[in-house]
Amino acid sequence: MIVIRTFSRTIIPLLLLNLFVSCSREDQTSWDIDVLAPLAETRLSVNNLIADSLIVSASGDPVLIRYENQFNLIPNDSLYFIPDTSFSSSFSLPFSINLPAGFEVVDLSQVVRFNYKDVQLSEAIIESGIANFKIYNSISDKIFVDYSIPNASISGQSLQFNNIEIGPGSNQTPTVFEKNINLNGYFLNLRGDLGNLSNQFRVNLNAKLNPDGNGATTSANLPILTYQYNFKNIRPYYVRGYLGQSSFTGNDYLSLSEMKKLSGIIHLQDISLNVEIENSIGADFSLNFQNIKASRNGTELQLNHPIIGNNQQLSRAQHSAQGDLPYTPTYKNYSFNSSNSNIKALIELLPDRLSFEANASLNPLGNVSSGNDFLYKNSNVRVKTTLDLPLSFSANALTFTDTLTTLGIESTSTENVLAGDLQILATNSFPFDLLVKGYLLDENKVLIDSLLSNQTILAAAVNDLLRVTQSKQTTLKVPVSETLKLHLSQARYIVLKARLNTQPEDTILPMYADYELHLQLIGNGKYRIKI
Amino acid sequence: MKQAILFLCFIIAMQQLSGQSKITPDSISPSVLLIDYVSLEMMQNRFELPYTFDSNGMVKTHFHAFTQSNSLPTQFSNAFVFPQFIDESRKANAYNTLKPENRFGSELSLEVLTSFSPDSIWKSQGLQLRFGYEQHRFIAAQYSSDLFHLLFGGNAEFAGKTADFGNTDFTSIAYRTFKIGMMQRNKNSMFSVDFGFVQGQSFTQIKLDEAQLFTQEAGSYLDLIWKGNYYQSERESNKFSNQPSLGASISLEARQSFRNKWMFHELVKDLGFVNWNESTKHIQGDTSIRFSGIQFNDILNFDQYASINIGDTLLNKVRKNEVEGKYLVSLPTLFRLEAARLMPKKFTIGAAIQYRYIVGYKPLASIEIGKTFSQLRAVKIGFMFGGYGGFQTNLTCVLINNSDHCLSLGTCFNEGLLSPKKLAGAGFQLNYQIRL
Numbered sequence: 001m002i003v004i005r006t007f008s009r010t011i012i013p014l015l016l017l018n019l020f021v022s023c024s025r026e027d028q029t030s031w032d033i034d035v036l037a038p039l040a041e042t043r044l045s046v047n048n049l050i051a052d053s054l055i056v057s058a059s060g061d062p063v064l065i066r067y068e069n070q071f072n073l074i075p076n077d078s079l080y081f082i083p084d085t086s087f088s089s090s091f092s093l094p095f096s097i098n099l100p101a102g103f104e105v106v107d108l109s110q111v112v113r114f115n116y117k118d119v120q121l122s123e124a125i126i127e128s129g130i131a132n133f134k135i136y137n138s139i140s141d142k143i144f145v146d147y148s149i150p151n152a153s154i155s156g157q158s159l160q161f162n163n164i165e166i167g168p169g170s171n172q173t174p175t176v177f178e179k180n181i182n183l184n185g186y187f188l189n190l191r192g193d194l195g196n197l198s199n200q201f202r203v204n205l206n207a208k209l210n211p212d213g214n215g216a217t218t219s220a221n222l223p224i225l226t227y228q229y230n231f232k233n234i235r236p237y238y239v240r241g242y243l244g245q246s247s248f249t250g251n252d253y254l255s256l257s258e259m260k261k262l263s264g265i266i267h268l269q270d271i272s273l274n275v276e277i278e279n280s281i282g283a284d285f286s287l288n289f290q291n292i293k294a295s296r297n298g299t300e301l302q303l304n305h306p307i308i309g310n311n312q313q314l315s316r317a318q319h320s321a322q323g324d325l326p327y328t329p330t331y332k333n334y335s336f337n338s339s340n341s342n343i344k345a346l347i348e349l350l351p352d353r354l355s356f357e358a359n360a361s362l363n364p365l366g367n368v369s370s371g372n373d374f375l376y377k378n379s380n381v382r383v384k385t386t387l388d389l390p391l392s393f394s395a396n397a398l399t400f401t402d403t404l405t406t407l408g409i410e411s412t413s414t415e416n417v418l419a420g421d422l423q424i425l426a427t428n429s430f431p432f433d434l435l436v437k438g439y440l441l442d443e444n445k446v447l448i449d450s451l452l453s454n455q456t457i458l459a460a461a462v463n464d465l466l467r468v469t470q471s472k473q474t475t476l477k478v479p480v481s482e483t484l485k486l487h488l489s490q491a492r493y494i495v496l497k498a499r500l501n502t503q504p505e506d507t508i509l510p511m512y513a514d515y516e517l518h519l520q521l522i523g524n525g526k527y528r529i530k531i
Numbered sequence: 532m533k534q535a536i537l538f539l540c541f542i543i544a545m546q547q548l549s550g551q552s553k554i555t556p557d558s559i560s561p562s563v564l565l566i567d568y569v570s571l572e573m574m575q576n577r578f579e580l581p582y583t584f585d586s587n588g589m590v591k592t593h594f595h596a597f598t599q600s601n602s603l604p605t606q607f608s609n610a611f612v613f614p615q616f617i618d619e620s621r622k623a624n625a626y627n628t629l630k631p632e633n634r635f636g637s638e639l640s641l642e643v644l645t646s647f648s649p650d651s652i653w654k655s656q657g658l659q660l661r662f663g664y665e666q667h668r669f670i671a672a673q674y675s676s677d678l679f680h681l682l683f684g685g686n687a688e689f690a691g692k693t694a695d696f697g698n699t700d701f702t703s704i705a706y707r708t709f710k711i712g713m714m715q716r717n718k719n720s721m722f723s724v725d726f727g728f729v730q731g732q733s734f735t736q737i738k739l740d741e742a743q744l745f746t747q748e749a750g751s752y753l754d755l756i757w758k759g760n761y762y763q764s765e766r767e768s769n770k771f772s773n774q775p776s777l778g779a780s781i782s783l784e785a786r787q788s789f790r791n792k793w794m795f796h797e798l799v800k801d802l803g804f805v806n807w808n809e810s811t812k813h814i815q816g817d818t819s820i821r822f823s824g825i826q827f828n829d830i831l832n833f834d835q836y837a838s839i840n841i842g843d844t845l846l847n848k849v850r851k852n853e854v855e856g857k858y859l860v861s862l863p864t865l866f867r868l869e870a871a872r873l874m875p876k877k878f879t880i881g882a883a884i885q886y887r888y889i890v891g892y893k894p895l896a897s898i899e900i901g902k903t904f905s906q907l908r909a910v911k912i913g914f915m916f917g918g919y920g921g922f923q924t925n926l927t928c929v930l931i932n933n934s935d936h937c938l939s940l941g942t943c944f945n946e947g948l949l950s951p952k953k954l955a956g957a958g959f960q961l962n963y964q965i966r967l
Contacts, residue, residue: 029610031617033685036750041824425751475749520824522750524687531611 028530032418035527038520039422045516046391050258055513062510063391071252073360073381079243079281082124082236083114088228095220102211105143105225111192112229113200118244120198122371124188129234131159131181135207136174136226137166141216143207143225145177151189151201159186171222183234190241198241198371203229236377238326243283243362243373251357254385259296259350264398264499266348269390269508273303273336273343275356276384277314280329282374285314285381286364292336294351301349305341307334314360314381319374327376347389358383392510393502395432400498406491417485420525422478426457427518429471431509432500433459434517436476440491449487452476457517459503466509471518480525593642594961599919600635602628608635622683629676632698634891636919637670646714657717661725663710667801669863671919673700673891681744691748699739699759700890704863705732706805708780720787731776731805734764734860752823755849761814762858764807778805780862796869796883807858814853822848863889877903879911893917899925908932938963 046063047055057064091106099105114121137143148160159181169175192200207225209216218224273292279285288311292303302308315330322328336343346354360381363373428434438451455476460468502509598608607625610617644663678696680688712725739759746753764776780803788794864887871881879901886894899913909929916922927941939962 027614029614029617031610031622031683032619033683034687035685036687036690036746037753038751038822038824040827042827423750425749520751522824524750527685 030528030530032526032528034525035420036524037522039523040521041519043516043518046511046513050391057513059513061512063513065389065391067254067256067354067387067389068385069252069254070382070384071250071356073250073287073358073383074248074281078246078248079362079375082121082129082231082234082239083116084230084232084234085112085114086228086230086232087112088226090223090226092221092223093218096218098215098217099139099209100215101141101209101213103209103215104206105139105209106205106207106227108203108205108227110203110205111200112203112231114190116199116244119242120244120367120371121239121241122189122191122198123240124190124236125238126183126186126188127235127237127377129183130230130232131183132178132228132230132232133181134176134178134228134230135164135166136176136223137169138171138174138222138224138226139168139209139216139218140170141168141210141213142166142175143209144211146204146206147179148204149201150204152183152186153189154186168216171219174223174226183231238374238376240282240372240374242367242369242371243281243375245361245363245366247362248360248381249357250360250383251355252383253356254354254387256352256354260352261401262350262398263401265396266350266398267394267506267508268344268348269392269510270338271344271347271390272388273341273354274386274388275334275336276386277312277332277334278329278382278384279314279331280317280325280327280376280379281362281381282316282319282327282369282372282379283363284316284365284368286361287312287314287332287381288359289334290357290359291355292357293355294346294349295353295355296349296351299349301342301346301351303336303341303343303346305334305336313364316369316373317379319372327374327379347387354385354387356383356385390510392508394506394508395500395502396505398500400496400500402496404494404496406494416528416530417480417523418526418528420480420523422480423522423524424452424476424478425520425522426474426476427471427520428457428474429460429468429515430500430511430517431459431462431466431468431515432502433457435499437497439495439497440487441493441495442490443492445493448490449484451478459501461503462509466507467512468515588647590643590645590965592644592963594640596639598635598637599923600633601920602630602633603635604628608637612637617683625683626680629679631676633674633676633679634893634919635670635672635674636889636891637668639668641666644710657715659714659716661710661712661714661723663708663712663725665708665710665727666705667707667863668703668705669889670703671701671863671889671891673698675699678742686744686746686753689744689746690750691746693743693745695743697739697741697743697758699737699742701735701737702863702890703733703735704805704860705734706730706778706862707732708801710782712782719789720785722785723783725782727780727782727801727803729778729780729803729805729862731764731778731807731860734762734776734805734807734811734858736760736762736860752821754819754821756819757849758817759815761812761816762807762860763812765810774808774810776805776807776811778862779803792873794871794881796867796871798865798867798869798885800865800867801862802864803862805860805862807860809857810855811858812853812855813858814850816849816852820848861888863887863892871899879903887918891919893919936963936965 050063050065054065054067055063056066087110089108131149133147135145143166145164145166146160146162147164148158150158150160152159161179164177164179166177167175188201190199190201191197193202205227275289275292277287289308291308292305294301294303312332314332317330318328319326320328338344367373426434434457436452436455436457439447440449440451442448457474457476458472460470460472462468596612598605598612600608602625604621604624607617607621609615610621642663642665644661646659646661648657648659675696675698677689677694678699681694681696686694706729708727708729710725710727712723714721714723737759738761739757741756741758743756744753745755780801781799782801783797783799785797786794865885866887867883867885869881869883869885871879873879879899881899881901883897883899884894885897886892895915895917897913897915899911901909901911903909909932911927913925913927914922915925925941927939929937929939931938941961
């Protein structure tokens with residue numbers, strides 16, 4: 001009985017505990033299932049390969065790719081700047097004197113000139129800038145100052161300030177008055193007093209001793225009044241006059257980065273490159289395209305055309321409003337195509353950029369406008385380039401190469417895959433074969449495995465109009481092995497190579513926006529489920 | 532199971548070594564010999580010793596665990612109870628026993644109940660106060676043959692075909708209950724009522740009125756059509772940091788004996804609900820989905836800063852309409868009626884019918900025959916039909932039975948008792964009572 005009692009009070013609770021513990025999962029229940037399911041899919045159409053913004057063809061038409069670029073030949077601020085200008089002056093007397101109340105201390109009229117080499121500006125409208133005006137009063141009574149720039153006006157009112165009161169000061173501690181005048185919107189007449197000069201305007205300053213005071217005594221040879229002007233950061237919205245003669249060199253390029261990943265032989269249909277020059281400056285230019293060239297990996301090919309290297313005259317913009325613009329630009333167009341240039345050969349090089357370099361000379365004939373050149377803030381000589389590339393080609397072993405980076409396909413996502421094949425079901429409506437290969441590289445870019453060797457996605461057939469009407473389906477097999485799983489986990493780079501050959505060969509085939517390559521990764525194998 | 536058998540042998544050996552146990556005539560109630568008056572709620576028999584059952588100062592523990600199916604071989608379901616790999620031969624056996632409508636159930640329960648009569652209050656040991664704690668987990672399912680093939684064989688065998696798994700129900704619920712109640716015991720009857728404070732722990736319910744999966748012959752797409760509901764509580768809704776999922780229940784029990792020959796037993800257990808908290812996920816579907824792989828867009832985007840746009844998985848597509856909110860669920864209430872009669876030579880015979888309110892459970896009818904031996908040790912064998920499965924048998928032994936302790940062990944063999952290869956369910960139950 002003692003045994004039973006002991007058992008009841010010790011073993012039974014332990015047994016109950018043990019039963020619960022044995023119900024806990026120390027291992028996992030598992031079983032294998034045969035899976036046949038799509039895992040991933042992607043669709044590659046022309047729209048996936050080329051940015052939508054580049055495709056300009058109408059729906060149903062062969063794809064036309066348009067690359068556009070625009071650059072200014074004249075660097076900003078190089079023509080229409082107004083230099084910072086400043087001056088200062090002090091007034092003193094050679095002897096001590098008692099100045100009476102209301103004494104006129106200063107009555108100044110001074111011409112301010114902007115320093116230009118050969119530019120002769122007659123008028124300007126200021127968009128932004130500051131006129132800083134500062135007076136130091138060393139007289140022991142207050143003074144009253146009048147200040148004006150008669151040739152600067154806004155809404156018909158000239159710039160002036162009267163009866164500015166400045167408190168008494170001393171030679172040791174003069175009283176300082178400072179004013180910043182915002183010149184935004186001011187019209188500046190730079191023709192001088194008689195209207196036949198340029199680049200200058202007049203500033204008037206008058207200072208009187210307090211008329212209601214008792215006068216003041218000055219010390220010999222010490223300043224009784226000092227003033228400073230400073231015109232800074234002046235940016236005109238508009239200038240007029242003679243803009244002088246100068247030369248500018250501009251260069252830019254059209255990025256064709258999509259071509260970087262292509263190599264091989266391609267024959268293209270006609271290509272056109274249009275260059276439009278817009279002159280919105282009220283001055284003549286002489287323009288010279290020094291070169292237009294295509295480059296790829298250090299290989300360059302220059303465009304051959306009669307205008308290359310020869311001066312072209314570009315007429316001035318007219319000072320008459322057009323739409324929202326206060327002027328009417330002038331234009332000049334140059335078109336390069338297969339019949340007048342070697343542009344097709346340039347593009348068949350599969351360049352990653354198309355470079356332009358041009359030189360422009362301002363007023364090559366001098367001041368032929370008698371000082372009536374003009375320039376607005378946004379005026380420039382703009383070069384617009386448009387490359388129209390019909391996506392119609394014949395390709396022989398044209399190879400597309402792309403490198404994807406990866407952190408490795410972790411084994412946790414594949415460890416339950418026991419065996420079987422991965423299939424790629426390719427539904428192709430492009431009229432070209434694709435030999436697709438994948439290479440797995442480690443972190444040192446050393447090849448560790450390859451995928452899809454020597455398996456070709458077949459081309460869809462075209463009809464008499466060279467149009468695909470029915471897509472072609474091909475199945476590619478990707479055997480799954482432990483080695484492949486290991487290499488997938490080690491891969492840091494995946495290099496994809498697709499070599500395409502148009503079918504039929506040597507026939508230029510137009511590509512349409514509805515062509516696509518539909519790729520599906522299908523798993524067909526044994527998978528272990530663990531719960 | 533192996534442990535249980537070893538334990539059974541050990542107990543019998545101990546009993547033989549222990550000599551006589553203490554039995555006093557006063558402690559024997561009229562229903563002493565009706566050993567099946569508290570038959571197990573489920574298909575298992577619950578063999579408790581009656582003369583101590585209603586006594587004052589009793590602590591009663593009960594544990595049972597079993598799986599049962601009308602089609603699933605025990606060997607197969609055991610792989611989930613005792614985790615192991617399910618090989619192709621096990622699957623083949625399971626495929627052979629599949630029926631057009633298949634049912635499966637699994638229960639795991641632990642109950643502790645103490646009752647006492649505070650003399651200063653009640654002045655009578657006939658009225659007792661009861662406190663209890665219970666832990667339950669139920670998994671029940673009703674499924675088609677196609678769904679079973681799909682889950683355990685994969686969809687490859689359905690290439691070019693449609694797997695139909697409509698009319699599928701699955702419920703998994705786990706909860707614990709703190710009970711307080713009273714029992715009135717008279718000479719020939721007892722009646723008890725217990726109120727339960729329920730805390731839900733986990734809940735999953737899938738109900739598919741219509742569901743089909745078509746696998747394209749080459750595997751290029753899957754077409755899923757489904758109409759139904761899916762509910763999923765938080766992974767661990769019993770965490771203190773979470774808003775609890777609470778509920779309430781009531782249990783009623785009555786027993787009457789007549790002329791020391793007949794006994795009737797009525798039971799309603801866990802009539803109540805759990806209100807699963809606001810984090811319970813719900814998906815209502817009435818849709819068709821074609822899945823042709825996770826979509827990877829812009830994989831050849833030339834912009835080095837561009838990211839690949841990845842589409843939804845099939846599961847994500849299904850979960851698109853997922854919302855969260857409270858969900859009120861009734862508990863898997865047990866209803867039981869039982870009658871038993873004492874026969875000559877200490878034999879008993881009883882019949883019962885019971886029903887549990889859970890998916891896939893059919894009314895369970897049972898007939899049980901018991902034999903009491905010396906020192907009130909006893910054996911009982913039962914034959915049943917219904918529940919989660921079909922025809923079943925069970926065997927219960929009362930191993931220790933004295934005024935202080937009562938221990939019984941039982942198991943069910945179901946069809947396997949007669950035809951081992953067709954076992955369709957197995958279980959184990961243990962009852963232990965101690966008088967303090």
